[in-house]
Amino acid sequence: MTERIEQDGRRPANDGPKAAGRNRAALVTAAREIFAEHGLEAPLSAIARRAGVGQGVLYRHFPDRSAAVAAVLEENVRQVEQAAAHEDATFDAVLGVLTWHLAESAAFIGLLHADRAGGRSGIRAHALALSERVECALRKHLPRGHRLSAGDDLVLSVAMVSAAVIGTTREEREHRALAAWRLLDVEVGPVRAFDG
Template sequence: MTRPANQTRSDAVRNRDLLVTAAREILAEQGLDAPMSAVAKRAGVGQGTLYRHFPDRLTLATAVLEENVRDIEQVASRPDATLADVLGVVTWQMIRSTAFIGIVRISGEESSQDLADRVRATVARLPTETHSTDDIMLAIAMVSGAVHGPTPEAREATVRRAWALLGLEIGPVAPGH
């Protein structure tokens, strides 16, 4: 018996959502090198389903990290947005997602570079009298290297110290929604 077309589409959308949610968790825990099989297993779908939606790791990571970049863009688009506000969101993402740290540092891969370029363009639009966009992006990359600790709280404390050493103020450490 064949399913109605709309049920098939509904299943595909549900599976994609399950995969992105599972990938967000796995990538946050293990970073961009996490095994694709772990994502399929966490989502409760077969690897064939995973590869139908996401032919490779980078495509999957891009789908997950797209939301992180949108959060940064959304905060930066507020009329009263400051660099500190954006750095607060970036910090939140750094301490909760190993994969996000990866996109800050990636170069060469087109889709990941696109995400990193969007972060750069967002930072470039913010008012700042003392720091160039290149300096801010370098600071973000440097601080991302300081992210370590057994808990988000420990990682946040370390990252706050790193920002302070660089003389950059950060806003509330929170998601950008």
């Protein structure tokens, strides 16, 4: 466990249960970054280090790798839903938030599509439920007669774009996502995290 020390040499006050929410948020952010940089098999200890907490804190929030993956996916979807619920939301603005998450959490793209033989079936079931929530958030703002309004065109286009999101840097992944939307002739708003 890494011990944090204040500038004056003292340990910070132990906030106990009050720190739980802060620690969880830091762990989800760290997990998103670590998994995007190093893939899903990255050591969980790296997540704890990046979040500035001990491994015990990590395991209290996420007892295993699947729980950490599910938490990041859940947070991504929650932000897309929040963007869709915003009073000024438009389809292209919500797509911009979705595209940010696709580029930021590229390590999870495969989980949103095909179930590979064996393994991670719990994550797969959870990812399918989350994909349905993303579709619902997008459909709220899909203009009538939009090119993606027929049948499964919306779901298929999101799957196609997310499959194109590859690259070693976040900028490269974002560039490829925007190029894929452009090839589908779909306008995307500013690519950003939803900040309320």
